[in-house]
Amino acid sequence: MASSNWVCCKFTFLKCTRCFGIQKVLKVLGIFFSIHLITFHLILPYALRDHPYSSYFSPTWNVYQRALGLNEDRIKMAEGYLDTVNAARSREMYSNTNRAKFVIGIVTVARVSYEKSVPQPRYLTQVVAKVHKLLAESPSKLDYQLFICNVDDQGSSHSEAIYLSNFTRMVTKNENGNSNFHSRQNRWEREKLDYNYCLEQAWLYDSKYAILIQDDAVPHSNFVEVLEYLVSNHLEYRIQGGRLSQNLEKWAWIKLNFPENLAGFLRNWRFVLEWISISAMLASIFTLFVSCFYRYKSPVCFLYIMFLLSLYFNLSLTLAIGRPFFINIGNQYKYSYTIKPATSCCLPAVLYPSKNIPGILKYLEKTKCNTNLPLDFALPNYAEQSGMKEYLASPNLFTHVGMYSALNHRINSRTAWAYLKEV
Structure with missing residues (x-):
């Protein structure tokens, strides 16, 4: 060649x-x-020295401290919004399991900063506030249900989730603690079991679509608008031969985020x-x-x-x-979004057709996750065996802000620059 x-x-x-x-x-x-x-x-x-995804990224400022500063700014914005919300009315709105087109479940565990001098990251507060705000402002807010899925080992001690349950419904996997059972599982299997629980809870709503969000995935401001556009014009229907026709392809899910630091x-x-x-x-x-x-x-x-x-x-x-710069051009307009074939990584935010969830749950129950087969690698095996396609929304609809890993119990300081994006 x-x-x-x-x-x-x-x-x-x-x-x-x-x-x-x-x-x-x-x-x-x-x-x-x-x-x-x-x-x-x-x-x-x-x-390009201050552009995180370029090959010339070499900032004169401290990356870790900048990421912490942005996180504190997001916390203040979230708290400011929640102070304006009527908690009783909000809780009443999301306390039932009436059928809606979309149900959004936020999967959460208690997170700590691992440093005494650094405040708690409070990712869940940021995510709940942002999702709540976007739904409240949407003309189609009645098409949505929202709940928090608390899968912490000691569920009753997850104080951040308990406080936020004043604004929306919360389900708890380990109400009185289940640490003895969890200690016998490897961390990848624990993640799978927790995800299965939340996916099943979302399925119980009997909605058309279920969206599972990790508690450190913050939606973009046009999330609702773009989501409805993609579902209507790319998933349920497609433009074929110059007209809109029903999409007959079988698809398992659509991922709403792909890590930009892996998107070179x-x-x-x-x-x-x-x-x-x-x-x-x-x-x-x-x-x-x-x-x-x-x-x-x-x-x-x-x-x-x-x-x-x-x-x-x-x-x-x-x-x-860097590729992230180009794929994010025009991301404020819904018509610039499209769907592409998905890769194995990752699961910060995923939309599932509810009709597929029983099959996914049944498959994962029989699958043992480990270091060689984490959850986001096991799911593609199900799609392949079922003859269904996996999709990825592009550009991203969420930003993964979690610098403190709940799965690995460490700070991802080497990739802290990936969390510098303004949300």
């Missing part, structure tokens, strides 16, 4: 030197490499195709501009070599900037 590319480039270069002149070709190459040098060694290291262009072959497509589009636009500007002066071979040089430049540029 590499040898064929070299032969092609050599042939193009020789052809251009014949029809355009070797001095002009060398001049173009000189200008190109000068621009390349200035861009990637002078401009981008300065422009070189992560998998689909992302590589995106990288090449974006770069080729930018190179085509540049070549078109050159052809219009030098309409009567440039031979075809010159435009060809300009396209190749521009493609190389844009491949390097987009890789340096």
Whole structure:
């Protein structure tokens, strides 16, 4: 492959030197490499040093402290909103299990900061407040039910969840503590059992769709609007042949978040195709501009070599900037969202058709999760065996803000920059 590319480039270069002149070709190459040098060694290291997903990320400020500061800001906003809510009326609204189109369950365990000098992270407060606010402001709020699923080993000691149960319904798996049983399970199996419990509780609502959210996944401000758009125009129906028709494909679930720190262009072959497509589009636009500007002066071979040089430049540029920047362009508009095939990782927020839940529960009951088969790897096995597709919403509808891991009981300080996004 590499040898064929070299032969092609050599042939193009020789052809251009014949029809355009070797001095002009060398001049173009000189200008190109000068621009390349200035861009990637002078401009981008300065422009992208504070951009977390770029290859030049090297901030002058403390990443960990910035992440803590943003978390405190979110807590204050959440508390400010909850102070304006009529708790009794809110609890009454979400205290029943009347059938709704969507039921949202927030899976939670008590989290600590692991540092005496650092306040409690209070992720659950942030998530409940944000979801509650978005539903309250939505014209379709009657289509939603909301509950907290408390799966802490000592459920009655999860004080944050108990306080928030004043605003919405809460179910508790281990009301009086179940630590002896949990101590006999590995942490991956415990996670599966907890998730199964919450998924079953969501299924009991008899809604059309169930959404399970981890207590450190904060929804974006357009979550409700985009969710309803995706369900109506990409999942239940699709545009085929210029008209909206029913989607007959069998699908197991749609993930509403994929970790942006794992979303680099070189992560998998689909992302590589995106990288090449974006770069080729930018190179085509540049070549078109050159052809219009030098309409009567440039031979075809010159435009060809300009396209190749521009493609190389844009491949390097987009890789340096990072994929998350490009997929988040226009994410405030619902029409910019689409669905793609999902990967195994991860489960911060997932929408399930309720009709699929009994089969999922039955499959997971027979599956033993461990370090080689965590929950987010076991679920794709079910989809494959059932002949159903997995989807991923793109861009993300949630931001994973949990720097303090409840599963691993440690601080994810090495990836703290992943939690710097304003929500």
